[in-house]
Amino acid sequence: MTKQGIISYIGWIGHRNVGDEALYLANKLLFSEYHLVPYYEQPETDINLFGGGTLIPSCFNNNKIKKRKLNYAVGLGVQNPVFYNSTKRYDLRPAIYRKRLNNTIFYKGLTYTMNKLHNFNYPFGLGKKLLTKDDFHNFNKWNLNKISVRGYESRKTLAKWSGITAEVIGDPALILEPPEYFDKKENLVAINIGGIGPKWESNIVVIKKLSNVIKELKKRGYRVVIIPFHPEDVGASYLPRKLKDCQILNFLEPMDIPGLMRTLSRCKILIGERLHSLVLSAASYTPFISLEYRPKCYDFVNSVGFNRYNIRTDKINENLVLSLVNDLENNYSKIRSKLITKVNYFRKKIKSFAENVKRDIEETFG
Numbered sequence: 001m002t003k004q005g006i007i008s009y010i011g012w013i014g015h016r017n018v019g020d021e022a023l024y025l026a027n028k029l030l031f032s033e034y035h036l037v038p039y040y041e042q043p044e045t046d047i048n049l050f051g052g053g054t055l056i057p058s059c060f061n062n063n064k065i066k067k068r069k070l071n072y073a074v075g076l077g078v079q080n081p082v083f084y085n086s087t088k089r090y091d092l093r094p095a096i097y098r099k100r101l102n103n104t105i106f107y108k109g110l111t112y113t114m115n116k117l118h119n120f121n122y123p124f125g126l127g128k129k130l131l132t133k134d135d136f137h138n139f140n141k142w143n144l145n146k147i148s149v150r151g152y153e154s155r156k157t158l159a160k161w162s163g164i165t166a167e168v169i170g171d172p173a174l175i176l177e178p179p180e181y182f183d184k185k186e187n188l189v190a191i192n193i194g195g196i197g198p199k200w201e202s203n204i205v206v207i208k209k210l211s212n213v214i215k216e217l218k219k220r221g222y223r224v225v226i227i228p229f230h231p232e233d234v235g236a237s238y239l240p241r242k243l244k245d246c247q248i249l250n251f252l253e254p255m256d257i258p259g260l261m262r263t264l265s266r267c268k269i270l271i272g273e274r275l276h277s278l279v280l281s282a283a284s285y286t287p288f289i290s291l292e293y294r295p296k297c298y299d300f301v302n303s304v305g306f307n308r309y310n311i312r313t314d315k316i317n318e319n320l321v322l323s324l325v326n327d328l329e330n331n332y333s334k335i336r337s338k339l340i341t342k343v344n345y346f347r348k349k350i351k352s353f354a355e356n357v358k359r360d361i362e363e364t365f366g
Contacts, residue, residue, distance in 0.1 A: 018229040019276030022027040023052035031352040057139040078154040123250035151299035170346030192277035193234035201313035211242035
């Protein structure tokens with residue numbers, strides 16, 4: 001295969017994270033004429049494909065990723081500086097930056113430790129780095145051949161911080177489909193509670209609030225299953241005592257995205273924290289309630305018209321979640337029909353953008 005038949009794929013793969021593996025799978029389907037090779041394998045090619053995920057601007061400031069002749073961004077998310085620069089009451093990063101300690105081994109060790117502690121309700125904040133105008137300026141230097149973003153919030157943030165207006169095509173993983181769509185849903189509710197990293201609220205608070213919701217759902221006759229989407233999620237790395245009566249369905253080992261989507265298609269509702277629990281639920285035509293742990297969740301929810309069913313994790317309370325469950329139950333067919341329409345709209349947008357990218361490659365290399 002010539003190097004024009006190979007694409008260097010940039011995404012966070014190989015970490016047993018359902019979302020990133022789903023994006024990789026989606027892009028392999030979209031660009032099936034090409035061989036997509038992870039960038040860290042240093043493939044011989046003139047083409048970069050940034051294939052989804054919240055990669056702007058941080059990924060474009062990574063010295064390990066080199067610019068090539070052709071560079072494309074497919075449905076990327078944009079990091080929101082308002083969130084990443086002020087996620088906790090006492091943020092330690094400004095002091096660390098003032099002391100010029102941000103590139104030291106001390107900082108790296110402290111980051112790792114505090115991210116691990118994020119499952120608990122500690123009051124201090126620490127992320128990998130503060131996002132600045134310089135980060136977006138460096139992104140602009142890439143001068144991408146074609147760029148599209150996941151949602152309208154990403155487009156707004158990108159325009160504000162970089163001056164670039166991008167096309168909204170939806171999350172690329174929306175093109176994935178379950179082996180079978182179940183129009184007749186079971187009395188089954190899937191729950192996903194995410195793991196470590198910067199969040200609006202810690203896991204310990206989310207678990208406490210959701211445990212009472214789960215009790216009420218069981219009283220209503222629902223079977224509740226916990227589905228981890230990442231090795232650090234509840235049900236994969238640990239199971240709190242409050243949730244010990246819930247069944248765990250683990251599709252991480254081996255990674256089984258079709259099996260996961262088949263299960264989501266059987267569910268009546270998903271209540272999820274991880275972004276791609278929401279995306280794959282939508283792709284399975286199953287209505288969901290988003291527990292927004294970072295702004296990227298709202299970015300997606302807003303794109304498919306599910307704003308009403310989004311709750312920031314620092315605003316969760318039992319009555320609010322149950323009121324949204326009630327609303328879904330009472331208007332289920334109408335809401336599901338609107339979701340299906342939105343998903344199919346974005347599937348067309350995603351495939352059209354991919355075709356434009358392939359056409360550009362063909363015109364460049366003949």
